Amino acid sequence: MSEQNDNQQKLDFVRQIVADDCQSGKWDGRVVTRFPPEPNGYLHIGHAKSICLNFGIASEFGGKCHLRFDDTNPEKEEQEYVDSIIEDVKWLGWDWGQNLFFGSDYFQQMYDWAVELIKKGKAYVCDLTGEEIRQTRGTPTQPGKDSPYRNRSVDENLDLFEKMRKGEFPDGSKTLRAKIDMASPNFNLRDPVMYRIVHASHHRTADNWCIYPMYDWAHGLEDSIEKITHSICTLEFENHRPLYDWFLDQLGIYHPQQIEFARLNLTYTVMSKRKLLKLVQEKLVAGWDDPRMPTIGGMRRRGFSPSAIRNFCDKISVNKFNSTIDFALLQHCLREDLNKTSPRVMAVLNPVKVVIENYPEDKVEYLDAINNPEDPTAGSRQIPFSREIYIERDDFMEDAPKKFFRLTPGREVRLRYAYFIICTSVIKDPAGNITEIHCTYDPATKGGDAPDGRKVKSTLHWVCAKNAIDAEARMYEHLFTKENPDDVEEGKDFTAYLNPNSLNVLSNCKVEPYLKDVKSLSRWQFERLGYFCVDTDSKDGKLIFNRTATLRDEWAKIQQNSK
Ligand code: ATP
Numbered sequence: 001m002s003e004q005n006d007n008q009q010k011l012d013f014v015r016q017i018v019a020d021d022c023q024s025g026k027w028d029g030r031v032v033t034r035f036p037p038e039p040n041g042y043l044h045i046g047h048a049k050s051i052c053l054n055f056g057i058a059s060e061f062g063g064k065c066h067l068r069f070d071d072t073n074p075e076k077e078e079q080e081y082v083d084s085i086i087e088d089v090k091w092l093g094w095d096w097g098q099n100l101f102f103g104s105d106y107f108q109q110m111y112d113w114a115v116e117l118i119k120k121g122k123a124y125v126c127d128l129t130g131e132e133i134r135q136t137r138g139t140p141t142q143p144g145k146d147s148p149y150r151n152r153s154v155d156e157n158l159d160l161f162e163k164m165r166k167g168e169f170p171d172g173s174k175t176l177r178a179k180i181d182m183a184s185p186n187f188n189l190r191d192p193v194m195y196r197i198v199h200a201s202h203h204r205t206a207d208n209w210c211i212y213p214m215y216d217w218a219h220g221l222e223d224s225i226e227k228i229t230h231s232i233c234t235l236e237f238e239n240h241r242p243l244y245d246w247f248l249d250q251l252g253i254y255h256p257q258q259i260e261f262a263r264l265n266l267t268y269t270v271m272s273k274r275k276l277l278k279l280v281q282e283k284l285v286a287g288w289d290d291p292r293m294p295t296i297g298g299m300r301r302r303g304f305s306p307s308a309i310r311n312f313c314d315k316i317s318v319n320k321f322n323s324t325i326d327f328a329l330l331q332h333c334l335r336e337d338l339n340k341t342s343p344r345v346m347a348v349l350n351p352v353k354v355v356i357e358n359y360p361e362d363k364v365e366y367l368d369a370i371n372n373p374e375d376p377t378a379g380s381r382q383i384p385f386s387r388e389i390y391i392e393r394d395d396f397m398e399d400a401p402k403k404f405f406r407l408t409p410g411r412e413v414r415l416r417y418a419y420f421i422i423c424t425s426v427i428k429d430p431a432g433n434i435t436e437i438h439c440t441y442d443p444a445t446k447g448g449d450a451p452d453g454r455k456v457k458s459t460l461h462w463v464c465a466k467n468a469i470d471a472e473a474r475m476y477e478h479l480f481t482k483e484n485p486d487d488v489e490e491g492k493d494f495t496a497y498l499n500p501n502s503l504n505v506l507s508n509c510k511v512e513p514y515l516k517d518v519k520s521l522s523r524w525q526f527e528r529l530g531y532f533c534v535d536t537d538s539k540d541g542k543l544i545f546n547r548t549a550t551l552r553d554e555w556a557k558i559q560q561n562s563k
Pocket residue numbers: 035036037038039040045046047049050232233234262263264265271272273274
C-alpha cells in the first residue's frame with residue numbers, strides 16, 4: 001500500500017481513539033501499547049492480527065509497544081513457548097527495544113496490592129472449593145449467594161492470606177476473592193477469585209510462590225505498572241472491563257484504557273491454543289511448525305513472508321464485530337507478495353522422460369531464462385538443455401480429446417525457453433505404462449519462437465535429465481475439510497474434520513540445477529505449478545520443497561463472481 005493511500009485511508013476505530021487521545025493530550029501525548037501473550041503455546045495468525053495492531057499503532061504514533069509475557073499460570077507455561085514467541089514477533093518484523101517484560105516479575109507488587117485491598121475490606125479469603133464457588137455464582141436471572149467466609153475480619157484475612165503464601169494450605173483449599181457484589185448483573189463482578197493456591201514450579205520464579213494471580217487481577221496491574229496507555233484486547237474481555245476498572249480504581253493507581261476489538265477467525269482453521277496443542281500432542285500434525293498449522297512457525301515453514309502476513313492484517317483491519325475471514329484472502333495476500341519476490345524456476349513434480357531423437361547424443365547447450373518477469377532487477381540465468389528431458393506426466397496424453405492442447409502424438413508444443421517439439425512415438429513397459437516419449441525438435445525454433453511465424457497452443461515446463469536434481473515436494477491442502485471445524489456435530493470432536501488429504505508427498509520430482517545450493521526457507525515459483533519454499537529439513541542430498549500456494553487466485557475469482 002502506498003503512503004498516499006495509507007494517509008487517505010480512514011482510520012480504524014482503535015487508531016481513531018489513539019489519534020483523538022494524542023490530539024487532546026489525554027496521556028500527555030504518550031502512546032504505549034503491549035502485546036501480552038501467555039507462553040502456553042505457539043503464536044498463530046490470530047495473534048499476528050493483535051501484534052500488527054499493537055506494534056503498528058506504536059510505530060505510527062511515535063510510541064512504544066511492549067512485549068509482555070503474561071506468565072501467571074505455572075502449570076501450562078514453558079520456556080520453549082517464550083523462545084518461540086520472541087522468534088515469531090521478531091520474524092514478523094517488529095521490535096520492542098528494551099521493553100521485554102514478564103508478568104511474573106511483578107508477583108511481589110501484586111501481592112502487596114492484594115494485601116492493600118484486604119486492608120480496605122475489599123478482598124477476603126474464601127474456603128469454598130472451586131466447585132462450590134461455581135455453584136453459588138447464581139444465574140443470569142438469579143443473584144449469587146454470599147460466601148459464608150465473606151465477612152471474615154480484616155485481621156483474619158491478612159493472617160490467612162499470608163499463610164496461603166507461605167504454603168500452609170493445600171492446592172485448591174482456599175482462594176482470595178474480591179468483595180464486590182454477588183448480585184451484580186455482570187458475573188465477573190460476583191466476587192471473582194484473585195488468587196488460587198498451586199504448588200507448582202514456575203518457569204521463571206521456580207518455587208518462590210505457591211499462590212498465583214488470576215488473569216483478571218494480574219492483567220490490569222501489569223498494564224498499570226508499565227504505564228500502558230491503550231490496553232487493546234479481544235471482544236471476549238468486554239464484560240471483564242468493569243472488573244479491570246474496579247481493581248485499578250480501588251487501588252487508586254495508574255489506569256490505562258481497555259479497548260476491545262474482534263478477534264480473527266479464518267475458514268478451514270482452528271485457532272484455539274488448546275486445540276492446536278491437541279493436534280501436536282496427538283501427533284495429528286508433525287509439530288507446532290507443521291506447514292499446515294496456522295501458527296506463525298508453520299506459516300514461515302510453509303513459505304509465507306512476513307510482509308504477506310502484515311499486508312493481510314492491514315487489509316482485514318479491525319472492528320467490533322466477530323466475523324470469519326476467508327482463507328483465500330490470506331492466500332491472495334501471499335500470492336501478491338510472492339509473485340513479485342520469488343524467482344521463477346522449472347521443476348517437474350511427476351516426471352516422464354522425453355527423448356529428442358534428432359538432438360545430438362552428447363550435446364548440452366545453455367539457454368537464457370528470465371528469473372522474474374515481475375522484477376526487472378532479478379536478471380536471468382542459463383539453463384541446460386540436452387537430448388533427454390523430463391516433462392510433467394500430465395502434460396502428455398496418448399489418446400487426447402480435441403481440447404487437449406498439450407503434448408500428444410503429432411502435435412507440436414513449445415518447451416519454455418527452448419524449442420518446439422513434436423511427439424513421434426511412445427515407449428511402454430510390459431504393464432502398459434508410458435516410460436518414454438519420443439519427439440523431434442526444430443532447431444530453427446531456439447528460444448521458443450518459430451522464424452516462419454507458426455504458432456503452438458501450449459508451452460510446457462521441463463527439466464534437463466542430465467543435470468536434474470532429485471527433490472521431494474510436499475503438497476498441502478486445508479488441514480480441515482469443514483469451513484468451520486469449531487462447529488462440531490454432537491458426539492464428535494473437531495479432529496473428526498481433519499482432511500485426510502492435507503499432505504501429499506511427491507518424492508520423485510526433478511528440479512533444474514540452478515536450485516542446487518538453495519537456502520533453507522527460500523521461496524520460489526515453479527513455473528505453471530505454484531509457489532514453493534525450501535523446507536527446514538531439506539539437506540544437500542535431499543531437497544525438500546513445501547508447496548506454499550497454487551498459482552490460482554481463488555480470492556480474485558470470488559471477487560469476480562460477486563460483481
Ligand atoms: P487462550 O486461547 O489460551 O486464551 P489466546 O489465544 O487468547 O489464548 P494469549 O496468549 O492470551 O492467547 O493472546 C495474546 C494476545 O493475542 C491477546 O491480547 C489476545 O487478545 C490476542 N489474540 C489471541 N487470539 C487472537 C485472534 N484470533 N485474533 C486477534 N487477537 C488474538
